[in-house]
Amino acid sequence: MSAIKRELNEVLDELVLDEQALMQLPVVMPVTSSSVALGTLQASSPAALVSGAAEMAHELATVIDKQKLFTVIQGKKFVGVEGWTTLAVMLGCVAREVSTTEHDGIYVAVVELVRMNDGACISRASAECGEEKPWNTRAKYARRSMAQTRATGKACRLAFSWIMSLAGYEVTPAEEMTPIIEAEQVQERPAPAQRKTKTQTAESVSSTVPEPQAPIEPPEPQRITASQCKLLEAQIRDYGLDSERVKAWLHSAWKVESFSDLSPKQFEILLIKLENWASDSYAKAEADSALSRNATNF
Numbered sequence: 001m002s003a004i005k006r007e008l009n010e011v012l013d014e015l016v017l018d019e020q021a022l023m024q025l026p027v028v029m030p031v032t033s034s035s036v037a038l039g040t041l042q043a044s045s046p047a048a049l050v051s052g053a054a055e056m057a058h059e060l061a062t063v064i065d066k067q068k069l070f071t072v073i074q075g076k077k078f079v080g081v082e083g084w085t086t087l088a089v090m091l092g093c094v095a096r097e098v099s100t101t102e103h104d105g106i107y108v109a110v111v112e113l114v115r116m117n118d119g120a121c122i123s124r125a126s127a128e129c130g131e132e133k134p135w136n137t138r139a140k141y142a143r144r145s146m147a148q149t150r151a152t153g154k155a156c157r158l159a160f161s162w163i164m165s166l167a168g169y170e171v172t173p174a175e176e177m178t179p180i181i182e183a184e185q186v187q188e189r190p191a192p193a194q195r196k197t198k199t200q201t202a203e204s205v206s207s208t209v210p211e212p213q214a215p216i217e218p219p220e221p222q223r224i225t226a227s228q229c230k231l232l233e234a235q236i237r238d239y240g241l242d243s244e245r246v247k248a249w250l251h252s253a254w255k256v257e258s259f260s261d262l263s264p265k266q267f268e269i270l271l272i273k274l275e276n277w278a279s280d281s282y283a284k285a286e287a288d289s290a291l292s293r294n295a296t297n298f
Helices: 004-025 044-066 082-088 142-167 174-188 192-207 226-240 245-252 264-297
Strands: 036-037 041-043 071-074 076-079 093-103 106-115 121-130
Touching: 044 082, 044 142, 044 245, 071 174, 071 226, 076 174, 082 093, 082 142, 093 142, 121 142, 142 174, 142 226, 142 264, 192 245, 226 245, 226 264, 245 264
Parallel strands: none
Antiparallel strands: 036 041, 071 076, 093 106, 106 121
16 A cells, blocks of 8 residues: 555656646747738738739829829929829728918918728828919919818828839829929910011011011910910819810810810910809809808898
């Protein structure tokens, strides 16, 4: 009996030693790979995220080129706000206005970029409009709208400029390049002195032809530039006008099918027309709103 008890004690001693040895071993925890997420774009590593972003940039470039959502300025492509918001939607984000304030005719808008699935803010930016030409002479609603447009493009740029760069475009929204666009338009307009020189040259060719009067338009109608076409499209969009109705008016008034067929003189006239049409629409909307408020109070 004592022999059996002795063997049992030896087994128990071995078990205690094994338990103490196990407690001294280092604890090994399983390591899980960390994921990287950017909007709806998710990857298991930064390298995979860049690879996915490059694929998205390729699809984005296809849309921007097909829909002509960029403006060429000094040989570089600057994407308009429509292209930037397209990129944001591809990543599951939308722009949301936070506030718009006005002081001395200058509007300042604040816009934030939020995720659609949980409403989290991932970017915020502010922009102003109304101090520089030609916006300082335009209607209040047009300045307010442009301030919001610029803030939207800037909020998208702060979050996703690196993807726009992967797509092959400049990372500054086209709406922020308005001063350069205006400067290019001034440079591209033909100078009156040059037209006079051409007339004098034509007179010197043949002395038998009576002295002609200076024509209002050049013999060969010149066409406006691509930047000027983009400016017209931006103005129509900011004024809230119907692009198809504007084109129908062009055809009726000048037999012109598209903006690219306009002459510089027609371009200047159309800019004034757009502002007048927008003012009329705004006045009508204000009148309808006033009638609605009066009816409610009554």
